[in-house]
């Protein structure tokens with residue numbers, strides 16, 4: 001069995017690797033050669049934490065395993081990231097545990113890769129302004145990954161606590177992009193692509209604020225009750241997702257589906273667009289919305305890449321297990 005500790009993950013996977021792994025697994029899911037098992041997610045009644053498991057099997061890549069972990073809101077005060085997770089991979093032929101991989105950086109990379117894959121396949125080619133809503137741990141990963149997908153000329157951002165936008169501004173500067181801290185209204189009025197990555201339980205963006213032709217990647221809503229955009233915006237958009245079962249229950253689409261303004265049948269898997277089974281964006285005026293709920297197979301895909309790369313480099317720890 002191999003162990004790849006959190007500290008060396010960054011040396012063995014790039015944003016491009018993550019994009020490729022996530023794009024492939026979304027395609028595999030839509031082709032029904034990969035599937036996620038039901039998610040377990042529990043409020044454990046301690047440290048305000050949400051803890052659970054995401055697992056699945058990709059029959060093509062032979063990735064079998066789970067990500068165990070969750071969200072500890074008090075961690076940032078302890079110098080730790082709020083998300084804590086570990087990926088376990090198993091040999092699909094024998095069931096033996098084949099690898100234990102640090103899952104924190106991988107979670108950020110695979111989540112940002114999902115938004116980037118959605119932008120690559122759904123955003124208008126002439127998109128110029130990128131709007132980021134949220135400035136927590138995930139936000140700068142989102143900015144870096146999505147900024148690579150179009151020839152953006154500017155980044156605008158909003159966060160509930162505006163002083164936290166300094167990190168995003170720094171990243172935008174590194175990317176050579178002008179940065180402006182704006183109101184939500186202004187962000188929507190300027191942006192061609194919007195990424196939402198907050199822990200909000202109420203709509204931050206409302207349908208009447210969003211311009212025709214916008215692509216929105218809703219990445220923060222991954223639990224029942226969370227919400228980043230209003231149900232009217234979801235109902236008005238062409239909705240794409242990683243997995244329909246999650247989109248309607250724990251994703252951004254849960255609210256529109258619950259009030260009957262969006263039917264489950266209208267939601268399209270992003271993998272179908274990647275596979276060419278669905279045309280994706282139909283016109284320059286259409287609002288496309290990617291409901292990125294986060295699936296276990298994404299974690300397995302990036303973890304398998306890391307194990308392969310770290311093993312080749314002689315950096316994975318071998319354990320007789």
Ligand code: NAD
Pocket residue numbers: 071082083107111133134135136137138139159160161197198199200201202204219220221222292293294295
């Ligand atoms: P974080 O705790 O570092 O940051 C939270 C962000 O949400 C901050 O910008 C904060 O200002 C904002 N926020 C919190 N409550 C808000 C409210 N009521 N209104 C507006 N903004 C609010 O968290 P993070 O690691 O950056 O993760 C952000 C969100 O993304 C979390 O909800 C997390 O569960 C989710 N997430 C989703 C996936 C996925 O695959 N879809 C993966 C990882 C994280």
